[in-house]
Amino acid sequence: MKKFIGQTILAVFLLGCTVTPNWGADSAAAAEKPLDREFCRKCHTKEIDDIETKGMAHKTEIDCVDCHAGHKPKSFENIPRCSLCHSDAPHYNQLQCLNCHRNPHRPLEIKFPKKAYAECLTCHETQGEELQQFPSYHSTLACTDCHHQHKDLPECTSCHQSHDPTMAEETCQTCHAPHKPLQIAYSDDTPTSFCSPCHAEATGLLEKTQSKHGQLSCAECHMNQHGTIPACEECHGKPHAPGIHNKFSSCGECHGTAHQLN
Ligand code: HEC
Ligand code: HEC
Ligand code: HEC
Numbered sequence: 280m281k282k283f284i285g286q287t288i289l290a291v292f293l294l295g296c297t298v299t300p301n302w303g304a305d306s307a308a309a310a311e312k313p314l315d316r317e318f319c320r321k322c323h324t325k326e327i328d329d330i331e332t333k334g335m336a337h338k339t340e341i342d343c344v345d346c347h348a349g350h351k352p353k354s355f356e357n358i359p360r361c362s363l364c365h366s367d368a369p370h371y372n373q374l375q376c377l378n379c380h381r382n383p384h385r386p387l388e389i390k391f392p393k394k395a396y397a398e399c400l401t402c403h404e405t406q407g408e409e410l411q412q413f414p415s416y417h418s419t420l421a422c423t424d425c426h427h428q429h430k431d432l433p434e435c436t437s438c439h440q441s442h443d444p445t446m447a448e449e450t451c452q453t454c455h456a457p458h459k460p461l462q463i464a465y466s467d468d469t470p471t472s473f474c475s476p477c478h479a480e481a482t483g484l485l486e487k488t489q490s491k492h493g494q495l496s497c498a499e500c501h502m503n504q505h506g507t508i509p510a511c512e513e514c515h516g517k518p519h520a521p522g523i524h525n526k527f528s529s530c531g532e533c534h535g536t537a538h539q540l541n
């Protein structure tokens with residue numbers, strides 16, 4: 280009841296107001312006092328505070344009435360669509376702007392919904408392309424399953440165990456890219472200790488060997504892509520007399536394996 284009386288008084292007040300102040304931009308504003316923030320402040324302190332502290336371009340480029348033309352009870356449709364002013368970019372072709380821009384008076388305060396994927400691609404095409412082109416379990420997740428807040432970079436070890444206690448978070452991306460984690464690639468200065476946890480046999484043989492191969496790291500021979508097997512000739516050519524190479528089809532017939540040279 281109290282509220283009703285309050286509103287009635289207010290409605291009368293506002294109806295009265297509309298005679299003088301200028302709600303929109305249409306009439307000859309020059310002569311009249313335009314409806315500035317000070318006027319709205321009388322009743323809407325929260326929105327004013329929001330705009331003044333975090334309004335960004337919505338504070339500096341436009342004013343309340345550029346968005347709110349008219350007022351109850353005279354006008355019941357004074358909530359603007361974002362598309363009134365933002366159009367012509369993929370990012371603006373979405374339905375629910377307020378899903379992320381929760382408060383239009385603090386437009387750059389962004390909170391993600393639980394699941395977002397296509398929305399992110401309006402600005403981050405590359406990540407979407409990688410996830411699609413190189414299918415992995417990560418491709419089945421929403422961006423926001425990993426990135427809970429904007430610009431938040433999750434740690435791999437927040438969801439995965441490392442291969443080995445000596446391999447810390449910082450090592451993961453020497454082999455895995457987050458959006459194509461099964462395309463395992465690394466540089467040739469990757470230390471042998473990163474391979475050892477999964478390749479005990481090769482590591483053991485190379486530790487024992489007397490040959491100079493024992494001084495090389497795994498990655499110097501198995502370069503770039505995981506699983507690559509080099510041919511001896513890539514580094515040595517055909518070092519012996521042609522007769523020998525013609526007679527023996529593989530170097531291994533005399534030398535054994537690279538990890539255990541005879
Ligand atoms: C005298 C007090 C008063 C002033 C001054 C005032 N408003 Fe309001 N306004 C209200 C009240 C009360 C409501 C709630 C009306 C309702 O929900 O029925 C309201 C509601 C609104 C709404 C929400 C409308 C909706 O559909 O939910 C907007 C937007 C708004 N005001 C904008 C403004 C702007 C912009 C100004 C300054 C140009 C302004 N108001 C000045 C009292 C005021
Ligand atoms: C960029 C456009 C824009 C500007 C500028 C803007 N608003 Fe709003 N305002 C909105 C939108 C959109 C909503 C509806 C938000 C929603 O639905 O959650 C809204 C909602 C409101 C409401 C209703 C809030 C509620 O909880 O129901 C009030 C009151 C209001 N605005 C007042 C103002 C005042 C005062 C100013 C100036 C200081 C202002 N707005 C500037 C876009 C704007
Ligand atoms: C009356 C026009 C108008 C409306 C309606 C409007 N905006 Fe804006 N907005 C602007 C202008 C002007 C700018 C500054 C130039 C630009 O970035 O396009 C801006 C900038 C922004 C920015 C960047 C702020 C900054 O300072 O970098 C965001 C985010 C934004 N708007 C979101 C929204 C959302 C979400 C809505 C709908 C709730 C909305 N706008 C409705 C006019 C408007």
Ligand code: HEC
Nearest residue numbers: 361365370371372373374375376378379389395398399429
């Ligand atoms: C999934 C979340 C999300 C949705 C939905 C969303 N935005 Fe954004 N928007 C963002 C992020 C994130 C930024 C970048 C902020 C930054 O640069 O820090 C942004 C930036 C903006 C900007 C600033 C200029 C620019 O392009 O960088 C404007 C304007 C804007 N959005 C308007 C809109 C409008 C209009 C809609 C609805 C059609 C919308 N947004 C829907 C997340 C979203």
Ligand code: HEC
Nearest residue numbers: 370391395396398399401402403422423426429430431432
């Ligand atoms: C309107 C454009 C826009 C939208 C939409 C957008 N972003 Fe961004 N995003 C940016 C900008 C601009 C940056 C900062 C640029 C930079 O640091 O490379 C950024 C940075 C990031 C970063 C940090 C990048 C880094 O190198 O540190 C992550 C992570 C991110 N965004 C994830 C997302 C996710 C997830 C979504 C969807 C829920 C999203 N973004 C939606 C514009 C956007």
Ligand code: HEC
Nearest residue numbers: 396399400403406407417420421422425432433434435457
């Ligand atoms: C499985 C979790 C996961 C998913 C799903 C995911 N990301 Fe990421 N994203 C990461 C991790 C981890 C990083 C790297 C963090 C670091 O560098 O410390 C990252 C980095 C980024 C970066 C920074 C630049 C780069 O490429 O390294 C952006 C931008 C980004 N993600 C956007 C997205 C977008 C957009 C989506 C959805 C299309 C998405 N991410 C999906 C985990 C994920």
Ligand code: HEC
Nearest residue numbers: 415416417424425433434435438439451455456457460461
């Ligand atoms: C928010 C959680 C999350 C983050 C962060 C995350 N992942 Fe995953 N990842 C998963 C889930 C869930 C799976 C599927 C189950 C599993 O294999 O553990 C997965 C699977 C994988 C797979 C196997 C993919 C397949 O299709 O078999 C690899 C490799 C992987 N993640 C590496 C990484 C790396 C490297 C990072 C950091 C750059 C990372 N993940 C960050 C959740 C995450």
Ligand code: HEC
Nearest residue numbers: 435436439440441446447448450451453454463473474505
């Ligand atoms: C030296 C390269 C290398 C580094 C560094 C590395 N990984 Fe891997 N990771 C691999 C290889 C190779 C596989 C594939 C094994 C297979 O085919 O089964 C793999 C597989 C995975 C998988 C899939 C599930 C599994 O265990 O087979 C996850 C998850 C994963 N890595 C997470 C991580 C995380 C987290 C880190 C950092 C702590 C990390 N990796 C560091 C090479 C590496």
Ligand code: HEC
Nearest residue numbers: 442465469473474475476477478497498501505506507508
């Ligand atoms: C997470 C465990 C893991 C890590 C770390 C790892 N590998 Fe592997 N690697 C495997 C598994 C499992 C296989 C066998 C399955 C396959 O072919 O993918 C394999 C296979 C290989 C093969 C043989 C492929 C074939 O065709 O027989 C080579 C060569 C290899 N790894 C080298 C490396 C090198 C070099 C490193 C370090 C830079 C490394 N691996 C790191 C798990 C790992």
Ligand code: HEC
Nearest residue numbers: 489490491492499500509510511513514530534536537540
């Ligand atoms: C990625 C390059 C690379 C590949 C592939 C490679 N080697 Fe070597 N190998 C070397 C280097 C480097 C040395 C040391 C040369 C030096 O110090 O003069 C070496 C040394 C040798 C030696 C001399 C051993 C010693 O202790 O003096 C033999 C024999 C040899 N390699 C045979 C092979 C055979 C057989 C294969 C194939 C199964 C092979 N290598 C594959 C790089 C390679």
Ligand code: HEC
Nearest residue numbers: 471474478481482485492495496497500508509536537538
């Ligand atoms: C001198 C170059 C060289 C070095 C150093 C080297 N490899 Fe190899 N590796 C080869 C070659 C060549 C083959 C193919 C088999 C052969 O002919 O010896 C091979 C085969 C493999 C295979 C597949 C078959 C098998 O024998 O298990 C794995 C796995 C492997 N290497 C892992 C490793 C790891 C892990 C390291 C480091 C601890 C390493 N290699 C160091 C050259 C090298």
Ligand code: HEC
Nearest residue numbers: 511512515516517518519523524527529530531532533534
């Ligand atoms: C018929 C057996 C045989 C075959 C086949 C063979 N080698 Fe040899 N290789 C030898 C012998 C024996 C030596 C040691 C000669 C010496 O110490 O002077 C040797 C030495 C080497 C050396 C060390 C040369 C140096 O100067 O220290 C390299 C490197 C080498 N072989 C690479 C290869 C490669 C690569 C292949 C295959 C394309 C190959 N060998 C095929 C028997 C063979």
